[in-house]
Amino acid sequence: MLILNQRAQAPATDSVALAYDERKRSRLKVTLTSGTEAGIFLERGDHLRGGDKLAAEDGSAIIEILAAPENLIEAVANSPLLFARAAYHLGNRHVPVQILPTENGGKLRFQTDHVLAEMVRGLGCSVCETEAPFQPESGAYGSHGGHRHDGDDEPSPDLHNPGHGPHRSVPKIHEFKPR
Numbered sequence: 001m002l003i004l005n006q007r008a009q010a011p012a013t014d015s016v017a018l019a020y021d022e023r024k025r026s027r028l029k030v031t032l033t034s035g036t037e038a039g040i041f042l043e044r045g046d047h048l049r050g051g052d053k054l055a056a057e058d059g060s061a062i063i064e065i066l067a068a069p070e071n072l073i074e075a076v077a078n079s080p081l082l083f084a085r086a087a088y089h090l091g092n093r094h095v096p097v098q099i100l101p102t103e104n105g106g107k108l109r110f111q112t113d114h115v116l117a118e119m120v121r122g123l124g125c126s127v128c129e130t131e132a133p134f135q136p137e138s139g140a141y142g143s144h145g146g147h148r149h150d151g152d153d154e155p156s157p158d159l160h161n162p163g164h165g166p167h168r169s170v171p172k173i174h175e176f177k178p179r
Contacts, residue, residue, distance in 0.1 A: 001029075001037045001038060001039050002032075002036055002037070002038040002039070002056050002057075002058075002060070002061060002063075003038070003039050003041060003056060003057040003058070004038050004039065004040045004041070004054040004055070004056055004057070004063055005040075005041040005042065005054070005057050006054065006055045006057070007052065007053065007054060007055070008053040008054060008055035008062045009053065010053070010055070010062045011062065012053055012062050012063060012064035013061045013062050013063070014032045014033055014034050014036065014061055014062075014063050014064075015032065015033045015063060015064040015065070015066050016030045016031070016032050016033065016038070016063060016064075016065060016066065017033075017066040017067070017068035018030070018048065018065060018066070018067070018068055019067075019068045019070045019134070020067070020070065020096065020111070020134040020135075020136065022068075023047060023048040023049065023050075023065065023067070024047050024048075025040075026040075026041070026042045026043065026044050026045070026046060027039070027040065027041055027042075028040040032063060036061075038056075038063065040054065047138075048065045049065070049067070049135060049138070050065060050066055050067030050133055050135055051064070051065070051066075051067075052064075052065045053065070066133075067133035067134060067135050068133060069131050069132055069133055070111075070131065070132075070133070070134055071112050071129060071130075071131055072098075072109045072110065072111060072112060072129070072130050072131070072132055072134055073109065073110055073111070073112055073113065073114075073116065073117045073127060073128075073129060073130075074107060074108070074109050074127070074128055074129070074130045074132075075107070075108045075109075075110075075117070075120040075121075075125040075126070075127050076102065076105070076106075076107050076125060076126045076127075077102075077105035077106050077107070077108070077124070077125050078104050078105050078124075078126075079104060079105045080104075080105055080106070082105055082123065082124050082125060083105040083106035083108075085123055086108055086120045086123050086125050087099070087106075087108060089119060089120070089123065090108060090110060090116065090120070093116070095110050095111075095113075095116060096110065096111065096134075096136035096137075097109065097110050097136055097137060098110070098134060098135055098136045098137070099137060108120070108125075109130070109132065109134060109136075110136075111134065112129065
């Protein structure tokens with residue numbers, strides 16, 4: 001089995017299509033487009049995005065990760081205000097969301113959840129099911145989901161919120177500094 005454990009920039013020699021939930025896993029057995037079996041072994045918390053490339057441990061191959069089409073909910077907002085409201089409410093629920101532009105507002109894609117679909121419909125969005133590759137926003141703390149937790153390499157300097165200090169680049173709202 002081919003072992004894929006390092007990121008690469010070279011041209012791909014093979015590929016594999018993975019759904020979003022598969023791209024979030026750090027250990028995964030896959031079958032490449034060529035039919036070759038491979039194992040993905042990444043550091044915990046390292047997420048793949050469509051277009052990323054991984055090199056085989058033995059240097060024999062470069063594999064491109066493709067975002068596989070999957071069933072999604074698509075919510076279309078016809079104004080910037082409605083788009084912002086829908087994005088806010090989905091974000092407030094920590095839902096992975098793909099943001100797409102439209103002429104008048106915006107389009108939000110998220111994994112199929114009919115309760116959330118009804119919520120954004122109730123806000124005024126038009127909602128439909130679609131099948132498409134899912135590339136949600138990576139978040140504010142890193143391009144590959146770089147969120148830290150207790151037990152990670154660096155100790156947290158924040159005694160009131162252990163495990164969530166080292167990645168913050170701006171003061172928390174309750175940290176007042178004299179002017």
